[in-house]
Amino acid sequence: MIEISGLSKTFTLHNQGGAAIRVMQGAELSVAPGECVALTGASGSGKSTLMRMIYGNYLAEAGRIRVGDTDVARAAPREIIALRRETLGYVSQFLRVVPRVPTLEVVAEPLRATGVSAEAAREKAAALLEMLNIPQTLWQLSPTTFSGGEQQRVNIARGFAFAYPALLLDEPTASLDATNRAVVLELIEAAKARGAAIVGIFHDAEARARVADREVDVTGFTPGCAA
Amino acid sequence: MTQDAYNFAYLDEETKRMVRRAILKALAVPGYQVPFASREMPMPYGWGTGGVQVSAAVMTPEDRFKVIDQGADDTTNAVSIRKFFERTAGVATTTRTEEASVIQTRHRIPETPLREGQILVYQVPIPEPLRFLEPRESETRKMHALQEYGLMHVKLYEDISRHGHIATAYAYPVKVEGRYVMDPSPIPKFDNPKLGRSAAIQLFGAGREQRIYALPPFSAAESLDFEDHPFDPSKADHPCALCGSEDSYLDEVITDDAGGRIFVCSDTDYCETRQARGYRGKDAA
Amino acid sequence: MTETLTQTAPGRAAPPAPAAPLLSVRDLGKSYGAHIGCAGVGFDLYPGEVMGIVGESGSGKSTLLSCLAGQLAPDRGEVVFDTREDGPRDILTMSEPERRMLSRTDWAFVHQHARDGLRMGVSAGGNVGERLMAVGARHYGEIRATAADWLGRVEIDTTRIDDRPGTFSGGMQQRLQIARNLVTGPRLVFMDEPTGGLDVSVQARLLDLLRGLVRDLGLSVVIVTHDLAVVRLLADRLMVMKLGHVVEQGLTDQVLDDPQHAYTQLLVSSVLQV
Numbered sequence: 001m002i003e004i005s006g007l008s009k010t011f012t013l014h015n016q017g018g019a020a021i022r023v024m025q026g027a028e029l030s031v032a033p034g035e036c037v038a039l040t041g042a043s044g045s046g047k048s049t050l051m052r053m054i055y056g057n058y059l060a061e062a063g064r065i066r067v068g069d070t071d072v073a074r075a076a077p078r079e080i081i082a083l084r085r086e087t088l089g090y091v092s093q094f095l096r097v098v099p100r101v102p103t104l105e106v107v108a109e110p111l112r113a114t115g116v117s118a119e120a121a122r123e124k125a126a127a128l129l130e131m132l133n134i135p136q137t138l139w140q141l142s143p144t145t146f147s148g149g150e151q152q153r154v155n156i157a158r159g160f161a162f163a164y165p166a167l168l169l170d171e172p173t174a175s176l177d178a179t180n181r182a183v184v185l186e187l188i189e190a191a192k193a194r195g196a197a198i199v200g201i202f203h204d205a206e207a208r209a210r211v212a213d214r215e216v217d218v219t220g221f222t223p224g225c226a227a
Numbered sequence: 228m229t230q231d232a233y234n235f236a237y238l239d240e241e242t243k244r245m246v247r248r249a250i251l252k253a254l255a256v257p258g259y260q261v262p263f264a265s266r267e268m269p270m271p272y273g274w275g276t277g278g279v280q281v282s283a284a285v286m287t288p289e290d291r292f293k294v295i296d297q298g299a300d301d302t303t304n305a306v307s308i309r310k311f312f313e314r315t316a317g318v319a320t321t322t323r324t325e326e327a328s329v330i331q332t333r334h335r336i337p338e339t340p341l342r343e344g345q346i347l348v349y350q351v352p353i354p355e356p357l358r359f360l361e362p363r364e365s366e367t368r369k370m371h372a373l374q375e376y377g378l379m380h381v382k383l384y385e386d387i388s389r390h391g392h393i394a395t396a397y398a399y400p401v402k403v404e405g406r407y408v409m410d411p412s413p414i415p416k417f418d419n420p421k422l423g424r425s426a427a428i429q430l431f432g433a434g435r436e437q438r439i440y441a442l443p444p445f446s447a448a449e450s451l452d453f454e455d456h457p458f459d460p461s462k463a464d465h466p467c468a469l470c471g472s473e474d475s476y477l478d479e480v481i482t483d484d485a486g487g488r489i490f491v492c493s494d495t496d497y498c499e500t501r502q503a504r505g506y507r508g509k510d511a512a
Numbered sequence: 513m514t515e516t517l518t519q520t521a522p523g524r525a526a527p528p529a530p531a532a533p534l535l536s537v538r539d540l541g542k543s544y545g546a547h548i549g550c551a552g553v554g555f556d557l558y559p560g561e562v563m564g565i566v567g568e569s570g571s572g573k574s575t576l577l578s579c580l581a582g583q584l585a586p587d588r589g590e591v592v593f594d595t596r597e598d599g600p601r602d603i604l605t606m607s608e609p610e611r612r613m614l615s616r617t618d619w620a621f622v623h624q625h626a627r628d629g630l631r632m633g634v635s636a637g638g639n640v641g642e643r644l645m646a647v648g649a650r651h652y653g654e655i656r657a658t659a660a661d662w663l664g665r666v667e668i669d670t671t672r673i674d675d676r677p678g679t680f681s682g683g684m685q686q687r688l689q690i691a692r693n694l695v696t697g698p699r700l701v702f703m704d705e706p707t708g709g710l711d712v713s714v715q716a717r718l719l720d721l722l723r724g725l726v727r728d729l730g731l732s733v734v735i736v737t738h739d740l741a742v743v744r745l746l747a748d749r750l751m752v753m754k755l756g757h758v759v760e761q762g763l764t765d766q767v768l769d770d771p772q773h774a775y776t777q778l779l780v781s782s783v784l785q786v
Contacts, residue, residue: 057766385634
């Protein structure tokens with residue numbers, strides 16, 4: 001489902017004397033449907049960079065990033081948008097939404113984008129919020145005012161609202177209590193069971209051990225840091 | 228100064244030719260406002276300088292001339308203009324609609340149906356029907372050229388939303404021959420049905436604004452409206468107190484300090500002709 | 513640099529974009545004497561896409577928008593719009609009546625200042641109804657019902673339908689302008705700093721409204737702004753302009769989070785974080 005080969009990346013800082021910082025070289029990764037691969041490596045080794053490149057958020061310098069039928073490294077913006085809408089989900093650590101939009105709508109939005117009716121989308125969103133123990137009294141409020149843990153759960157609900165064939169998870173269990181952590185792990189396992197290909201970053205070693213089928217140490221793709 | 232000091236009908240021949248060219252163009256493009264080089268006339272703007280120039284341009288020595296102001300032949304404006312042409316053109320004048328060959332009017336169409344060969348000249352203060360909502364002349368001309376007339380209906384929409392009905396009671400816009408939207412000058416909307424399919428030539432002159440436009444005989448002039456708020460040429464719901472006419476446009480006249488009032492025909496010639504034929508209203512002498 | 517990652521740009525209910533672009537721009541250029549307004553601009557905009565154009569004052573983004581919207585004649589280039597009747601047509605070679613017809617049916621233009629886009633002497637209902645009447649609506653009751661429906665959709669109390677825009681707040685005026693523009697179901701909307709003059713609290717509401725309308729109506733939008741937060745929330749794609757030239761374009765979050773050009777890097781790093 002996700003095939004990466006020969007991927008490299010350099011940041012050129014034009015406003016800091018044109019410094020070129022090579023952060024990735026020769027990255028390879030392959031994730032099959034139903035498989036969960038955990039990215040490992042020390043902080044700064046490029047886990048997030050790789051994940052952002054898969055999502056199309058960072059521009060690839062060379063190489064291929066095949067997700068489904070799309071090569072993210074070469075795709076036009078609208079192809080990446082279609083990919084994000086239909087194929088590739090992403091649970092980031094941070095929630096960025098328009099202020100004042102109710103939580104229920106924030107979670108329902110990915111479904112609405114795929115053409116699901118407003119009512120059905122809200123139903124699904126409500127089920128997820130309930131599962132993640134977001135009190136119903138908060139559903140009509142904007143998540144911008146929520147605590148970090150609540151925001152993280154809203155973000156997870158949003159990421160799991162639509163059954164994406166491929167999923168990127170950036171620290172999905174960080175700042176969660178045991179109960180909610182268990183719910184998230186169940187969601188991940190359910191996604192795997194339905195055939196989703198998952199790439200995740202888990203600092204939570206126990207969680208990683210439970211859901212990840214394999215680990216890939218990105219240090220091997222980092223120039224100058226090769227193990 | 229004597230009468231001989233003037234060229235026939237005051238304007239010099241070249242000026243009349245210029246005005247006639249504008250009139251011919253206006254007749255060729257019904258409802259279209261033709262610019263013309265309006266002259267200074269020996270009367271103030273607002274007193275019919277546009278109408279006077281058009282009348283002067285179409286007048287021949289054989290014509291019989293009538294002037295009405297709000298339907299009346301005997302108001303200051305009407306008397307002045309009639310005298311102006313008596314003196315400068317020496318034409319015969321009349322107050323009888325049927326007898327006149329050229330009728331200059333301010334704010335009315337005579338009740339007596341006009342016939343072929345007659346010319347009705349309107350005095351026009353503001354020729355641009357779109358100006359109410361679009362003050363830019365450059366833009367309104369473009370809107371006419373491209374037939375962008377949605378704005379006219381916005382004006383009518385505003386009327387209905389504010390008053391529950393189309394409250395525009397005079398200068399009610401018409402669409403001419405399905406093409407140009409035209410301001411018929413401040414005639415009451417009661418007169419609008421007489422604009423269309425008239426046997427007479429109808430010419431409109433705006434002196435200050437330097438525009439001439441026209442309705443050739445028998446051309447269509449459709450009053451704008453909405454499907455669910457159709458055009459309604461209503462008038463005061465009374466018979467004329469003097470001649471008893473049920474279907475002429477009426478003026479309300481205050482008769483005393485106690486609030487007494489009567490409704491009488493605004494068209495004095497029509498009213499007098501009826502009375503001469505023996506028709507009587509309730510307050511007739 | 514920002515360490516946060518964006519959510520996807522607002523998606524739309526529309527299925528994956530069909531093959532033909534709605535708007536196709538090639539080598540568009542406009543000079544004011546020796547001064548370059550914009551030069552060598554080219555892009556394809558597909559149905560349902562929202563494209564942001566950012567750059568500082570004088571970067572040529574407003575000139576470009578005016579050229580695209582047929583309000584300013586460029587010196588060279590093509591602006592091909594996929595018309596409903598005749599397929600792709602270069603709007604620059606269209607007759608003025610055709611272009612004006614487009615601009616009040618299939619196109620919409622939302623001005624920065626609502627006053628430029630509204631008739632201040634006409635009621636809210638009349639403002640919304642004007643475009644309907646311009647394309648031949650002649651039933652007062654239906655026009656009014658449609659206007660009321662649209663006021664509701666832009667969250668203006670329908671009891672205000674007979675009030676003039678002068679009695680509205682800035683945010684309401686802007687929403688009224690949007691209703692007035694969208695009532696004829698346009699496919700392409702040009703927006704010039706639509707949140708520009710508004711309070712921050714009002715901006716969020718307007719952005720949310722725009723997002724919903726864009727998604728529900730499948731609108732294509734070209735939005736000019738200098739506010740990077742606005743494009744991040746509204747635009748799928750981004751074009752960065754400097755001195756009349758496009759220096760970078762791409763997916764909005766990619767351009768903002770991984771800018772390639774020196775100018776874009778400067779622009780992004782100059783935004784105050786809160």
